[in-house]
């Protein structure tokens with residue numbers, strides 16, 4: 001097995017994204033199981049393979065673009081590019097084709113837009129699509145998990161939140177709605193953390209002191 005293939009299948013076994021330490025151990029296991037060589041320099045070889053095969057790296061060989069590095073999330077966290085496919089769009093939002101034109105006009109108002117930035121997809125992959133609040137994940141027919149990324153300080157005016165991992169929390173659709181609508185406070189102790197992704201306490205404070213009170217204020221109007 002080629003080295004890049006070993007790294008690819010190791011990452012696949014690890015659920016798509018993992019810290020380097022776990023990748024080294026899994027590559028070793030994969031290669032031993034295949035009767036392939038496991039030199040002393042295995043860690044260096046694996047690091048090079050990740051970089052050679054990733055357009056995120058300045059050492060990219062421009063042949064295959066298999067891996068992504070999660071810049072800004074934490075050094076030494078790598079993932080399979082195929083694991084950050086965009087989430088499926090809601091079927092009730094797809095334009096109707098002429099053949100199934102409705103007999104009556106349906107008025108659709110979209111209140112909540114689910115933003116799926118590339119960074120959000122990387123962070124979701126890092127959490128293997130599990131809600132950081134309740135642990136839930138929706139299993140899609142193609143075997144992938146489904147979850148959503150919430151920008152704690154909302155993107156755009158007037159909040160101008162950032163699209164950085166420190167401002168992103170991975171949640172199930174229920175918790176996403178509750179956070180969007182200011183229906184719950186965020187407490188650090190209730191949030192599941194994974195290596196390489198730290199949520200900023202300033203974002204959490206913003207949610208609790210600006211978003212939630214604003215929602216309550218609107219409710220009283």
Ligand SMILES: [Zn+2]
Nearest residue numbers: 131134172175
């Ligand atoms: Zn949840």
